[in-house]
Amino acid sequence: MLTPKRLFLATAVALTLTANWAQAQDNTFKIGLILPMTGQQASTGRQIEAAVRLYMAQNGDTVAGKKIQLIIKDDAATPDQSKRLAQDLVVNEKVNVLGGFGVTPAALAAAPIATQSKTPLVVMAAATSSITDASPYIVRTSFTLPQVSVSLADWAPKNGIKKVVTLVSDYGPGIDAEKFFNQRLTFNGGQVVESLRVPLRGPDFAPFLQKVRDIKPDALFVFVPSGAGAAVMKQFLERGMDKAGIRLIGTGDVTDDDQLNDMGDGALGVVTSHHYSASHPSAMNKKFVEAFQKANKGMRPNFMAVGGYDGMRVIYEALRASAKGAAMPTGDALLASMKGQIFESPRGQIFIDAQTRDIVQNVYLRKVEKKDGQLYNVEFDVIKDVKDPGKTR
Numbered sequence: 001m002l003t004p005k006r007l008f009l010a011t012a013v014a015l016t017l018t019a020n021w022a023q024a025q026d027n028t029f030k031i032g033l034i035l036p037m038t039g040q041q042a043s044t045g046r047q048i049e050a051a052v053r054l055y056m057a058q059n060g061d062t063v064a065g066k067k068i069q070l071i072i073k074d075d076a077a078t079p080d081q082s083k084r085l086a087q088d089l090v091v092n093e094k095v096n097v098l099g100g101f102g103v104t105p106a107a108l109a110a111a112p113i114a115t116q117s118k119t120p121l122v123v124m125a126a127a128t129s130s131i132t133d134a135s136p137y138i139v140r141t142s143f144t145l146p147q148v149s150v151s152l153a154d155w156a157p158k159n160g161i162k163k164v165v166t167l168v169s170d171y172g173p174g175i176d177a178e179k180f181f182n183q184r185l186t187f188n189g190g191q192v193v194e195s196l197r198v199p200l201r202g203p204d205f206a207p208f209l210q211k212v213r214d215i216k217p218d219a220l221f222v223f224v225p226s227g228a229g230a231a232v233m234k235q236f237l238e239r240g241m242d243k244a245g246i247r248l249i250g251t252g253d254v255t256d257d258d259q260l261n262d263m264g265d266g267a268l269g270v271v272t273s274h275h276y277s278a279s280h281p282s283a284m285n286k287k288f289v290e291a292f293q294k295a296n297k298g299m300r301p302n303f304m305a306v307g308g309y310d311g312m313r314v315i316y317e318a319l320r321a322s323a324k325g326a327a328m329p330t331g332d333a334l335l336a337s338m339k340g341q342i343f344e345s346p347r348g349q350i351f352i353d354a355q356t357r358d359i360v361q362n363v364y365l366r367k368v369e370k371k372d373g374q375l376y377n378v379e380f381d382v383i384k385d386v387k388d389p390g391k392t393r
């Protein structure tokens with residue numbers, strides 16, 4: 001007969017078993033990354049995965065006594081997939097952290113899942129300013145388009161560029177780039193004479209570039225996402241825009257290190273502003289680039305790789321700081337330990353602003369030059385510790 005005493009004992013045993021089981025489970029710290037491994041943004045997934053694996057190879061897969069397990073899911077940069085995968089990772093895999101997110105719509109789609117489940121979500125690629133406002137659990141290690149666009153609008157008028165046409169991909173980051181470049185250029189006495197937006201999916205730049213040729217501005221300012229820059233460069237040169245005296249300028253997404261070396265000498269002299277160049281002359285970056293290339297058949301890391309590499313560091317350090325004894329830190333404890341982190345990245349010193357959960361970092365002005373027979377974005381000026389100008393708070 002199940003007397004109250006026996007019931008109590010049975011329950012106690014069951015509870016102990018559950019606790020033991022949970023503890024065994026608890027010893028695995030799961031990081032679920034959602035990345036575009038296929039489709040138009042696949043180069044971003046490839047770069048981030050390579051960087052994340054390098055970070056783990058260099059730093060081990062045990063942190064504060066917890067075994068790190070990495071799970072990578074391919075969303076092909078489609079937001080409904082991103083959302084479904086985020087839900088699956090949280091509910092079925094019980095991941096401790098979500099991360100990755102190659103494009104803005106993917107990050108925005110997953111944001112409510114992070115909020116509802118109190119799971120920190122580390123954005124390693126997507127760069128629309130407003131993403132960090134979509135959930136209090138979002139932390140960003142990439143960059144924002146306003147952050148990198150304003151510096152170029154400060155540089156341009158001092159360098160003979162007053163009349164500009166902007167050409168951007170027609171979604172979040174492109175609209176941010178267009179707006180903040182325009183505002184700052186106008187403030188500096190320059191003028192945006194035309195603002196062109198191209199579709200994100202399968203863009204044909206030809207008719208837009210023809211229009212720019214007819215307007216004949218001092219420069220064309222371009223934002224397209226990582227992976228699309230080579231097509232813009234090719235068509236810009238094919239149309240002889242450079243010969244017609246139109247300079248090409250943009251955010252560093254256009255002269256992406258993933259593609260730059262294959263763009264040919266026509267890219268020489270293109271000035272961009274961005275937070276990372278593979279040729280950033282620090283000891284830490286030299287080591288990073290060398291190790292990355294060695295582990296990836298000579299592939300050069302781009303700004304996406306650095307976002308992934310630093311994202312892993314933020315997660316590792318948050319776990320180290322918040323783990324107490326055998327228990328696994330809660331999402332809230334992890335998040336608290338992500339806020340305010342400050343450390344040297346291959347791009348320079350970075351800081352996760354505790355108020356905005358967004359990254360504060362140097363922005364560099366760079367010019368495409370040839371070094372040892374290869375094309376690089378060579379840094380020639382730096383604006384230190386730039387906050388996202390898109391934050392109104």
Ligand code: VNL
Pocket residue numbers: 041044102103104105125126127128172173224225226227253
């Ligand atoms: C985004 C921004 C994507 C910048 C990018 O490449 C990029 C985004 C895939 O926020 O969607 O270079």
